[in-house]
Amino acid sequence: xxxxxxxxxxxxxxxxxxxxxxxxxxxxxxxxxxxxxxxxxxxxxxxxxxxxxxxxxxxxxxxxxxxxxxxxxxxxxxxxxxxxxxxxxxxxxxxxxxxxxxxxxxxxxxxxxxxxxxxxxxxxxxxxxxxxxxxxxxxxxxxxxxxxxxxxxxxxxxxxxxxxxxxxxxxxxxxxxxxxxxxxxxxxxxxxxxxxxxxxxxxxxxxxxxxxxxxxxxxxxxxxxxxxxxxxxxxxxxxxxxxxxxxxxxxxxxxxxxxxxxxxxxxxxxxxxxxxxxxxxxxxxxxxxxxxxxxxxxxxxxxxxxxxxxxxxxxxxxxxxxxxxxxxxxxxxxxxxxxxxxxxxxxxxxxxxxxxxxxxxxxxxxxxxxxxxxxxxxxxxxxxxxxxxxxxxxxxxxxxxxxxxxxxxxxxxxxxxxxxxxxxxxxxxxxxxxxxxxxxxxxxxxxxxxxxxxxxxxxxxxxxxxxxxxxxxxxxxxxxxxxxxxxxxxxxxxxxxxxxxxxxxxxxxxxxxxxxxxxxxxxxxxxxxxxxxxxxxxxxxxxxxxxxxxxxxxxxxxxxxxxxxxxxxxxxxxxxxxxxxxxxxxxxxxxxxxxxxxxxxxxxxxxxxxxxxxxxxxxxxxxxxxxxxxxxxxxxxxxxxxxxxxxxxx
Amino acid sequence: xxxxxxxxxxxxxxxxxxxxxxxxxxxxxxxxxxxxxxxxxxxxxxxxxxxxxxxxxxxxxxxxxxxxxxxxxxxxxxxxxxxxxxxxxxxxxxxxxxxxxxxxxxxxxxxxxxxxxxxxxxxxxxxxxxxxxxxxxxxxxxxxxxxxxxxxxxxxxxxx
Numbered sequence: 077x078x079x080x081x082x083x084x085x086x087x088x089x090x091x092x093x094x095x096x097x098x099x100x101x102x103x104x105x106x107x108x109x110x111x112x113x114x115x116x117x118x119x120x121x122x123x124x125x126x127x128x129x130x131x132x133x134x135x136x137x138x139x140x141x142x143x144x145x146x147x148x149x150x151x152x153x154x155x156x157x158x159x160x161x162x163x164x165x166x167x168x169x170x171x172x173x174x175x176x177x178x179x180x181x182x183x184x185x186x187x188x189x190x191x192x193x194x195x196x197x198x199x200x201x202x203x204x205x206x207x208x209x210x211x212x213x214x215x216x217x218x219x220x221x222x223x224x225x226x227x228x229x230x231x232x233x234x235x236x237x238x239x240x241x242x243x244x245x246x247x248x249x250x251x252x253x254x255x256x257x258x259x260x261x262x263x264x265x266x267x268x269x270x271x272x273x274x275x276x277x278x279x280x281x282x283x284x285x286x287x288x289x290x291x292x293x294x295x296x297x298x299x300x301x302x303x304x305x306x307x308x309x310x311x312x313x314x315x316x317x318x319x320x321x322x323x324x325x326x327x328x329x330x331x332x333x334x335x336x337x338x339x340x341x342x343x344x345x346x347x348x349x350x351x352x353x354x355x356x357x358x359x360x361x362x363x364x365x366x367x368x369x370x371x372x373x374x375x376x377x378x379x380x381x382x383x384x385x386x387x388x389x390x391x392x393x394x395x396x397x398x399x400x401x402x403x404x405x406x407x408x409x410x411x412x413x414x415x416x417x418x419x420x421x422x423x424x425x426x427x428x429x430x431x432x433x434x435x436x437x438x439x440x441x442x443x444x445x446x447x448x449x450x451x452x453x454x455x456x457x458x459x460x461x462x463x464x465x466x467x468x469x470x471x472x473x474x475x476x477x478x479x480x481x482x483x484x485x486x487x488x489x490x491x492x493x494x495x496x497x498x499x500x501x502x503x504x505x506x507x508x509x510x511x512x513x514x515x516x517x518x519x520x521x522x523x524x525x526x527x528x529x530x531x532x533x534x535x536x537x538x539x540x541x542x543x544x545x546x547x548x549x550x551x552x553x554x555x556x557x558x559x560x561x562x563x564x565x566x567x568x569x570x571x572x573x574x575x576x577x578x579x580x581x582x583x584x585x586x587x588x589x590x591x592x593x594x595x596x597x598x599x600x601x602x603x604x605x606x607x608x609x610x611x612x613x614x615x616x617x618x619x620x621x622x623x624x625x626x627x628x629x630x631x632x633x634x635x636x637x638x639x640x641x642x643x644x645x646x647x648x649x650x651x652x653x654x655x656x657x658x659x660x661x662x663x664x665x666x667x668x669x670x671x672x673x674x675x676x677x678x679x680x681x682x683x684x685x686x687x688x689x690x691x692x693x694x695x696x697x698x699x700x701x702x703x704x705x706x707x708x709x710x711x712x713x714x715x716x717x718x719x720x721x722x723x724x725x726x
Numbered sequence: 727x728x729x730x731x732x733x734x735x736x737x738x739x740x741x742x743x744x745x746x747x748x749x750x751x752x753x754x755x756x757x758x759x760x761x762x763x764x765x766x767x768x769x770x771x772x773x774x775x776x777x778x779x780x781x782x783x784x785x786x787x788x789x790x791x792x793x794x795x796x797x798x799x800x801x802x803x804x805x806x807x808x809x810x811x812x813x814x815x816x817x818x819x820x821x822x823x824x825x826x827x828x829x830x831x832x833x834x835x836x837x838x839x840x841x842x843x844x845x846x847x848x849x850x851x852x853x854x855x856x857x858x859x860x861x862x863x864x865x866x867x868x869x870x871x872x873x874x875x876x877x878x879x880x881x882x883x884x885x886x
């Protein structure tokens with residue numbers, strides 16, 4: 077009964093979404109207040125219906141209702157309750173439902189926190205979000221119904237959740253990532269609404285900014301969680317693989333990063349308007365593309381759920397309608413969004429624009445590297461793969477100018493500035509960065525050029541950011557969003573320092589070890605103390621105890637090899653000793669015929685800094701959103717109309 | 727030329743220069759890092775689409791099913807060799823390192839490495855996907871009609 081309620085609620089939600097996509101927009105175009113006022117109730121109704129539906133699926137999982145085939149395929153009565161809940165989004169159908177629920181969550185957010193905006197504008201935004209919901213609801217109902225029953229013969233117990241997904245990471249990584257993906261739909265909807273109405277001013281930008289920042293923050297968090305999850309669960313010590321699905325989440329992030337900066341220019345300088353719109357469309361289109369790539373099954377990846385071509389075709393058509401429609405509208409209307417504001421070659425606008433371009437180049441590189449193998453195969457040239465070095469090489473070259481400009485830009489004035497004004501600061505930063513690189517080279521014996529470059533660029537960013545804070549005078553008066561920028565940039569400095577130190581400084585060895593054997597890794601000595609059998613709730617395992625000696629300090633690591641009976645699969649649980657300056661990492665391979673084990677040992681310097689940087693960026697987004705000025709949008713537009721009136725009068 | 731035009735010219739030239747440099751960079755990097763995918767039969771007979779055989783020393787990807795009973799391990803270190811096949815021809819893969827959890831005889835895997843002679847590949851990476859039913863799509867295509875053998879565990883592996 078409960079699953080049928082969930083299914084029915086979903087069908088009703090589709091009807092509500094169709095109404096939501098049509099009536100408010102119609103009302104806004106025809107100036108019909110009655111239809112416009114339908115927007116909010118429809119969104120609320122939609123949210124309640126989708127919530128009921130998701131609730132029903134959660135309930136089916138929680139109560140082990142194996143007559144629902146999705147539950148039977150992805151859960152098991154032995155599964156702990158928290159994995160039963162997170163198993164809801166452990167595979168295709170449920171994760172799609174989560175996608176839709178998050179979309180309705182963002183929609184209701186827009187509906188409730190937009191009382192200060194004109195009702196017509198809100199109605200347009202909500203209609204666009206309704207249109208997106210229609211596509212996804214139709215998709216789930218037609219091709220991937222999570223409530224399908226297995227009647228009349230249903231299994232006594234479930235097939236179990238993929239052991240890989242039985243992890244804390246699954247509980248939070250997908251929801252965070254989806255919050256980010258879907259969050260860009262708000263910026264997208266705002267952009268489409270602006271194109272339809274032809275109204276794009278600083279208020280529009282000020283309105284769009286916190287939503288975009290929130291989506292970007294969630295996406296940053298989601299990607300970082302995924303990377304961390306991969307590191308300890310499936311990555312054998314790697315933190316990024318340029319896997320097509322990772323790329324699919326990274327592309328909207330790059331576009332989103334460009335967007336939040338371009339929005340800043342649009343808000344503060346009333347400029348970059350059409351560029352901002354294009355980025356808003358791009359960011360969400362890439363989110364959709366990411367969904368398509370993952371769901372259609374055309375990618376070979378850990379993430380790709382087995383799926384049928386019908387689904388792929390559906391999403392492809394939908395993708396063409398949404399992206400094609402948005403870009404057509406953009407082409408027709410964008411020229412009307414004139415930016416009257418002028419600036420000279422050396423100004424903050426231009427520096428921000430340069431970094432926007434670099435982000436887009438990075439985006440194109442990732443897109444090329446992800447799609448080229450698909451195209452290559454489709455046009456009959458055979459399967460190819462593009463190796464990690466391709467991405468690493470290009471990103472290494474791109475991040476140098478990016479970091480250089482990132483350091484300078486906040487110090488430079490809007491509109492017009494002279495380089496000599498900041499000459500001394502730049503020289504001091506350059507000096508400190510060089511000094512730091514030399515210290516690394518002579519004292520810590522780091523001799524890899526990219527590592528030295530990476531850390532000195534991190535120093536460059538931090539020093540210039542400090543200068544920027546100091547030149548503001550009274551720090552207490554500095555708005556929160558300013559601190560957000562500072563934090564985001566420092567986070568980026570941590571990120572590049574972490575990446576360059578861990579990428580070239582890690583020591584890794586695959587060795588064959590019997591109990592009692594020792595292996596020497598630089599100044600760390602790993603020894604295999606024992607391997608014991610351990611029993612878990614739904615698996616049995618071998619647990620290796622490895623002690624690591626570093627000078628006088630001694631660490632103990634526990635690495636496991638687990639066997640999950642239900643799916644009869646094997647999982648590796650790495651033993652990690654995390655640290656601020658280094659991680660010690662041990663993973664157990666297979667057992668050899670003579671009883672010894674294949675063991676991978678790692679010393680990874682500063683790998684935590686990568687995620688630390690990401691955490692900084694998430695907090696940066698929170699600080700920016702918390703800024704007071706986003707709470708008084710209405711007053712701004714009113715004040716602005718009156719000054720506009722004045723200037724015209726003058 | 728007035729200063730504004732001069733500035734614009736400068737800006738445009740910088741952008742064009744940057745664009746050219748980036749394109750060149752991308753193309754070189756791409757050229758160095760494209761790995762072709764072969765099935766064992768394609769290694770022996772040349773690619774289905776073009777008929778081109780891989781050259782010795784070339785970096786490539788190979789996907790195939792691990793031939794039953796072909797896995798040979800060293801007694802002292804982690805070196806292992808095994809045979810891959812799809813529809814007939816057999817290619818040997820040599821690998822020094824830890825095999826993935828789902829590596830088993832009779833299972834589909836993908837290896838990345840260099841061709842050392844006409845039928846041998848020295849791999850630096852071996853991948854088996856985290857799904858027991860998984861088969862690389864390319865292999866599935868090549869092997870249509872051939873039965874996929876499910877992995878079997880020994881009692882020792884199950885830890886009983």
